[in-house]
Amino acid sequence: MLEFVDRPDCPPPAAQEVLVDVRAIGVNRADVAFRSGHYLVQPSPPCGLGIEGAGVVRAVGAGVTRFTAGQRVCILPGFLQGGAYATYATAGLFPAASLIETPGGLDDRQAAALWVSALTAWGALVELARLAPGDFALISAASSSVGLAAIEVARAVGAIPIATTRNPAKVAELLAAGATEVVVGDHSAVAGPISDITGPAGLRIAFDPIAGRFAEALVPCMGEEGIIFIYGGLSDEPTRFDRRAMIAKGISLTGYMLGQVLRRPERLERGRGFVLDHLEKGTLTPRIDRSFPLASAAEAHRYMESNAQLGKIVLTV
């Protein structure tokens, strides 16, 4: 259930907290999963929703030196607080550590659409897998905001992004977004075309939010010591570890989530540097598919569930 509640005005920020007037909110697949009880943690209503936003600092608590009133900030509070720092709001209190100064040149909607997808892709492809020039990187469900960011991150390090989608209508846009190749199909159809593209080198990584039979179908496409990152469960099917094939090539099936970046300050700092660097170079760009007013958040969720989007869905306040 998604419902709007009038709350009393926010109390003043406590130590290390910042009160932010929220201007735009990035809608993430995790929000939909959390709302519907399919996320890693269960909601205990009433609770807030939203892990990404942008706005303007109204007030700062004791000990906060990096931010001042009037400053534009991005909000990246992570998820495991179970909605305590929700961004689906007109204003909210956030830990200073969860804020990043809004990069110059981005409007609020773009600022709310940048970090979750870019850091999610960076954490797996660069920080953990150390993707290198010439590596083949499979990006499945590639028209999501994270998928599009992963295409750009792969390109940024000189790797070769291969996108998959079930929807033939998205091929041209995925190529335009930077995919070197686009493979259309479900679990039964993708393995052959992927292996035709990579040849014997195989995939260095697959970056997959689908899991189930789709992830299983990728195993024969992997190269030596390839990594299949599973960062979602769109398929809702179990995923079997194909022991013989995985041992023969030293393949990993690796769970992954953005929290692995957000929970480690030194890692978040490296990711922030990468994103800001490539934002400036133009190799990373927030891609907004469609905006809704905050009051239409339910409609925005239904739109995400339709899988019609290509890029980020944003709410504006």
Added chain:
Amino acid sequence: MLEFVDRPDCPPPAAQEVLVDVRAIGVNRADVAFRSGHYLVQPSPPCGLGIEGAGVVRAVGAGVTRFTAGQRVCILPGFLQGGAYATYATAGLFPAASLIETPGGLDDRQAAALWVSALTAWGALVELARLAPGDFALISAASSSVGLAAIEVARAVGAIPIATTRNPAKVAELLAAGATEVVVGDHSAVAGPISDITGPAGLRIAFDPIAGRFAEALVPCMGEEGIIFIYGGLSDEPTRFDRRAMIAKGISLTGYMLGQVLRRPERLERGRGFVLDHLEKGTLTPRIDRSFPLASAAEAHRYMESNAQLGKIVLTV
């Protein structure tokens, strides 16, 4: 089927080949699996058997400069040649690249019992996982030669080896072999005791040749970004990837085999240095459980299948 065949005398070694009089052979679980058709590659009889041995160089082929007749060598030809370079023989031709000078102080039986187990453990624990001081390392089926080597490798880098066994009679010997703790039980019993030992840190790695329900039981014991190495399939059961738990902690289920070390010369060189260094320090020791004459190889295989051993089973010529 295991059968002895008289072959015509070996031809002289070709370029980059060495003719070795085999004196001792290390029996590995992979030999048993290959013989019975359960290995990653299928035997196509008649074919040889054996991936580890020690002996004396009889002759060298053109271009071989590292070895000379009369020199004692260890033989480590790997497996994927499907028995072409089998060590279950009185003499054989081997690629010079698969030979290592026998370390001083080791007799032939010890020399035949050292490398497969030590390098298998080193490759996963040190080279791939970069196990660090204070890390908890679970070593299951710990009384195998690889398990015992893994206990020593974990200790050598300052990590804390936790051994598991189904056989209570092996506890004292596993503690004597260097395990900090020994947990007795099957998949239904080990998770609680392991988590009691590690506390919230959890396991940095698990090094598991069992797979199936045993590997699944380890998932809740893993720490953040822990790695479950699967290097065998003793259980013969399927292994499910527990998506939610693996994503929440960024856990990997990683196939692994010694070939990942043997196929990469620079990696093999690092592993060789580690093993020689710790052999000299006394922190790594080949552990022989029992020797059989080569003619009793079938009996040696049956003994391995009984799981009564603690350490290496060796054949002598």
